Amino acid sequence: MLNSMKPHIGIFGKRNVGKSSVINSLTGQEISIVSEHAGTTTDVVYKSIELYDIGPVVFMDTAGIDDDGELGHKRVLTTLKAIKKIDLAVMVMAADDLGRHELELIKTFTKKKIAWIMVRNKVDIFPVMPDKLEKIKNKYFCDILTFSCKWPSKDKGRDIIGAIKENLPEKSFNMQSIMGDLVQRGSHVLMICPVDSEAPEGRLILPQVQAIRDALDNDCIITIAKEHEIDLVLKKINPDLVITDSQAFFKVSAAVPADIPLTSFSILFARFKGDFETFIHGTRQIDNLKNGDKVLILESCTHHVNEDDIGMVKIPRWIRNYTGMQLDFETVSGFDEIPGEISDYKLVIQCGGCMFTGKQLLNRVAPAIEKKIPVTNYGMAIAYALGIFDRAISVFGH
Numbered sequence: 001m002l003n004s005m006k007p008h009i010g011i012f013g014k015r016n017v018g019k020s021s022v023i024n025s026l027t028g029q030e031i032s033i034v035s036e037h038a039g040t041t042t043d044v045v046y047k048s049i050e051l052y053d054i055g056p057v058v059f060m061d062t063a064g065i066d067d068d069g070e071l072g073h074k075r076v077l078t079t080l081k082a083i084k085k086i087d088l089a090v091m092v093m094a095a096d097d098l099g100r101h102e103l104e105l106i107k108t109f110t111k112k113k114i115a116w117i118m119v120r121n122k123v124d125i126f127p128v129m130p131d132k133l134e135k136i137k138n139k140y141f142c143d144i145l146t147f148s149c150k151w152p153s154k155d156k157g158r159d160i161i162g163a164i165k166e167n168l169p170e171k172s173f174n175m176q177s178i179m180g181d182l183v184q185r186g187s188h189v190l191m192i193c194p195v196d197s198e199a200p201e202g203r204l205i206l207p208q209v210q211a212i213r214d215a216l217d218n219d220c221i222i223t224i225a226k227e228h229e230i231d232l233v234l235k236k237i238n239p240d241l242v243i244t245d246s247q248a249f250f251k252v253s254a255a256v257p258a259d260i261p262l263t264s265f266s267i268l269f270a271r272f273k274g275d276f277e278t279f280i281h282g283t284r285q286i287d288n289l290k291n292g293d294k295v296l297i298l299e300s301c302t303h304h305v306n307e308d309d310i311g312m313v314k315i316p317r318w319i320r321n322y323t324g325m326q327l328d329f330e331t332v333s334g335f336d337e338i339p340g341e342i343s344d345y346k347l348v349i350q351c352g353g354c355m356f357t358g359k360q361l362l363n364r365v366a367p368a369i370e371k372k373i374p375v376t377n378y379g380m381a382i383a384y385a386l387g388i389f390d391r392a393i394s395v396f397g398h
């Protein structure tokens with residue numbers, strides 16, 4: 001379910017041209033099996049990955065489009081089906097002439113209005129004939145990247161990733177709806193919005209407003225209540241989905257029957273904006289924190305800090321209680337620079353980022369992700385420290 005929100009990039013081409021090798025090179029991981037035998041990849045292989053400078057995407061490796069025989073024909077059909085799911089196609093070739101299969105692929109991409117780029121692979125053993133590639137470029141106005149999976153340099157796939165970024169349609173970066181996949185027309189959504197000393201005067205906070213609008217856009221019925229009214233409200237309605245403020249999670253989780261999906265605004269928005277898989281992984285690393293470890297809290301807003309501030313006081317308290325460790329918390333507000341080396345921290349906790357766009361949020365935590373430092377957000381960390389994380393993410397099929 002989740003994967004459907006990330007841009008999907010499909011790799012297509014004839015057998016043995018190096019499709020799987022290209023994915024492995026771009027991701028720096030052995031995602032797909034590679035061999036000299038034509039027909040190694042027999043089914044579509046999906047891999048979620050964080051691409052430098054792009055963010056989370058799903059790569060789809062496919063079986064060769066020229067496979068033959070009864071079984072081969074079935075594989076080709078699976079490959080063709082995969083085209084329906086993609087936002088961008090990478091057509092891999094190991095020669096400079098477009099053959100029947102490549103022409104058919106291009107025809108399909110064009111018909112389905114799918115952006116595509118071409119990777120001319122194996123240039124180390126089959127030197128490029130630039131005139132021929134130029135002709136293809138001029139005819140189809142496509143980006144063509146020359147490449148060899150045998151090139152030694154570490155960031156050899158940068159050009160291809162750059163072209164992927166350039167050609168990915170903008171819309172594929174934006175999830176269409178915050179909760180569209182969780183509800184249907186007429187679903188009853190209960191939102192728990194505390195009105196405490198941290199709530200702004202006379203209004204609701206942005207994520208709550210956005211969630212209300214999104215629920216309305218999905219033709220849902222909405223009930224809104226404070227956490228104190230949770231028992232009362234559950235006597236009156238039987239919601240299909242409950243979304244609560246993170247700070248009321250414990251109380252709400254205890255009151256809402258286990259068969260009713262429950263999550264928090266922060267978790268919903270982490271999925272909407274952030275790299276959800278990375279955050280889920282990062283959250284679980286709270287278990288590995290040890291005495292003396294440094295934890296960085298990234299607060300987007302430069303709001304007035306009150307005595308029970310969520311970032312400064314509550315989260316450190318909950319995490320200290322949960323881990324039983326003496327941890328050293330540091331908070332950075334707004335767009336301030338992160339002090340010192342990011343690698344000094346054992347965990348980064350980003351706020352819900354309601355004032356940030358998805359891209360800003362990802363850029364903010366990118367240095368930590370690059371250094372493989374666990375990253376989570378307020379809502380997920382709170383849910384984890386309160387022992388209700390698994391319930392809160394099970395709504396999304398995790």
Ligand SMILES: Nc1nc2c(ncn2[C@@H]2O[C@H](COP(=O)(O)OP(=O)(O)OP(=O)(O)O)[C@@H](O)[C@H]2O)c(=O)[nH]1
Binds near residue numbers: 020064125148149
């Ligand atoms: N010399 C050279 N060999 C390559 C290159 N890329 C891939 N190969 C080799 O070509 C063979 C096929 O590579 P794969 O990545 O399995 O090709 P594929 O397109 O996924 O093949 P199928 O899954 O069978 O459709 C393997 O032996 C690779 O090591 C390259 O750039 N240069």
Ligand SMILES: [Mg+2]
Binds near residue numbers: 019
């Ligand atoms: Mg393969």
